[in-house]
Amino acid sequence: MSSWNDRSPLPLRALQVFEAAARFQNFTAAGEDLGITQSAVSRKVSELEVILGVQLFQRSGPNLFLTPQGSALAVRVTYALGDLNRACAEVQPAAKSDVVTLSMLPSVAAKWLAPRLGQFTDLHPEIDLRISASRDLVDLRVNQIDGAIRYGAGQWLGLVAVWLGAETVCPVCAPDLIDKLGVTTPADLLYAPLLHADIVEDWAAWFRAAGLNDPQVPRGPKLGDDTAILQAALSGQGFALGRSQLVADDLQAGRLIAPFEVTLEASFSYWFVSPTEPGDNLSLVRDWVIKEFNRC
Structure with missing residues (x-):
């Protein structure tokens, strides 16, 4: 299997196609956005996986999810392509x-x-x-x-x-994670994989709001950026505390669910x-x- 290093030419087209696939979580929609076929998207993503030597997507039935490596790459590629677009626009x-x-x-x-x-x-x-x-x-x-x-x-x-608006914070996860882990009550989340953020409204505060006094919150990955946290949640890596303004579209589309009604008012x-x-x-x-x- 070939691999990429800093002396290899960047696979820019494959990265562009990957960014669209990661954004839509759907090869067909990504192809429509780029003006290419679904099979062309699949080929470019496969080429990139071969070049990097990692799996970027995994399938669960009809659903497509980013792997942890794919999630990490998607965040960086999105920012990098945005910078390139701005640079091109600035010289025009x-x-x-x-x-x-x-x-x-x-x-x-x-x-x-x-x-x-x-x-x-x-x-x-x-x-x-x-x-x-x-x-x-x-x-x-x-x-x-x-x-x-x-x-x-x-x-x-x-x-x-x-002032534009306030928001609430509550646990969100991929739809199939509830049944997979057998989560039915807030207390069950004490034994589930939790994704942590650097916000005031943390898991300890949410568990207290859910009626659990002095909860022993399990440790878990801490991601500083909400985009990375929510991408990890979308790919089934664990439960995240979602800020309502940022998860509204994913909840409406069914990509995420909020299993409990307990919410925290954001500071x-x-x-x-x-x-x-x-x-x-x-x-x-x-x-x-x-x-x-x-x-x-």
Whole structure:
């Protein structure tokens, strides 16, 4: 079996096809997005697996899931391709007044914004919307960013902040994991694989809300980014504490389920911020974001 190293040429087309397959969790949908056949997607993914020497997808009946290696690669490839797209766009001539750049967390970009981008483009084809995804608190003025979707208490010095919405946190998992592990009560999760995040609303807090005093929360993988955590949950690796704004689409589509009604109120909310009162195009973007958050 061949393998890739840092002296080998990057299999860019295979990585592009893999990114689409990972995003849709479906080879047919990925092919439609790329304008190629389902079999072509399957071939490119197989080629990439041979090059890397790892399995990227696994099947469970009709369902397709990323392996842990596939999940890790998908996060990095998504960011890398996004950077390449932005680099190409930046060297193209464009009317400055038509460009709106938004900053947000990578998880918000991937799980909330990305599925809705087509709606925005259809509604406002005249606006060149660009996304800067970062876990760092970006200085909007220094980085020439027009606005941002931020997660916090709403107090950022020198910025105009508009409240978008709050959220709740609750356990989510792949649909077949419940029957596989025989989980029927919150206490059963004390013996299940748990995925941990760096949020205030942790598993100990949720177990207490579910009526379990002084729970001995089992250890498990801790992933710093919500995108990686939810991808691991989607591929059946364990239970995650899902933030309602980020899991809404997966719950609606049945890719994830929330087995218990016990929820935690999140400590922070989402806000739309800008250095000044937004101009025409940024106002259109802000109004659309507000509308979509209200719909969620």
